[in-house]
Amino acid sequence: MPLDASDLGAIWLTIKLASLTTAILLVLGTPIAWWLARTRSWLRGPIGAVVALPLVLPPTVIGFYLLLALGPHGWIGQATQALGLGSVVFSFSGLVIGSVVYSMPFVVQPLQNAFGAIGQRPLEVAATLRASPWDTFVNVVLPLARPGFITASILGFAHTVGEFGVVLMIGGNIPDKTRVVSVQIFDHVEAMEYSQAHWLAGAMLVFSFLVLLMLYAGRRGKPGWS
């Protein structure tokens, strides 16, 4: 077996982190995307820009601010301590918070595009049939936006798996808590354990290719992320 227990631990941790992050982002991201797709408020621009920020910011910037904000002197850190949760830096929950921030645009933007593509008409039709807004959302919008949800889930999951800089800044490299696959690979390379690095890095490459293949093959010529 070329992968040892710590490699398998890192893989399991990464899957756990990516799944939880994707689930949280689908819950949080759906209302944000819905609002962004439908609103005419002037806030649409600024909020859309904030959501998209992680696309362009280097992970070191996000990691650095998270380290300060989540730390004992930061405002989130003070809040979590006041709530008796202690500091979340160097913990799995800290990584989840970081990943939610970091992968946010990869979930919100496909959803926003999918919601936007539905248009006004199906909603108006549903309304004339006396469907309540909730009924409309669950039975009209969600089925129509299904491809968007699939894309959002795949991208959110895959992007979290590929996360490195943020984890490096706030993780502390703790086995089974914050040492994810990307950090484990970096460790192997630094320790000159190239054969182990190869196995893990190769697995990441195959995984990433398969994910993108799923995305592009399932799309059949539709452009964009919806």
Added chain:
Amino acid sequence: MRIRLSHMAASALASLICLNSAWADEVQVAVAANFTAPIQAIAKDFEKDTGHKLVAAYGATGQFYAQIKNGAPFEVFLAADDSTPAKLEQEKEIVAGSRFTYAIGTLALWSAKPGYVDAKGNVLKKNEYKHLSIANPKAAPYGLAATQVLDKLKLTEATKAKIVEGQNITQAFQFVSTGNAELGFVALSQIYKDGKVSEGSAWIVPAELHDPIRQDAVILNKGKDNPAAKALVDYLKGPKAAAVIKSYGYEL
């Protein structure tokens, strides 16, 4: 007009020559993260005294090893240990005979809080802290030394769940300085200025608690024909650099 043109040509030529000489006298140095502050001080004197230019990159020694093996353009390597330069020598990546010890590192247990660390390091045995920050022991010699100290003090088991790792000694320092870890093993050079600990509180770890952190320097093959590389190594062996190195808490 003709005069002006020839004048312009001459000055263009002159600036080309200047550029060329500046290029030839530049030395690319890979510097172990713990030596960041001293090399910056040394670089200033070195540039003033010799006219050469020093371009430094900072990182973990293991990481530099991988980069050098893969063709990184470094000409001089100031490592944080002696085994990596020795390995490079075996693998014929360095100028034969250029390896020497430029500093012996000192490990310190440090907290950003004044008065938190006592003079004997007994704070380690108390169970009052949540996180103990160290550098990655696989890649950073100061991290390895930290684990040796914990072993000697029979604290390895007790601290296991509290250890957080920075990828290099700079990050180990950063976790402590931002207050995210109450305690950490750092290089004395990071917290030492002009003969004393400049902030927070620290225990200077006795040298017998870990293997000596011999920091070796080498001229890499890429620097073989660069006079600035040779000049830098000579400068590091000189008294002026030695004074700076000592002032940051290294032994020589």
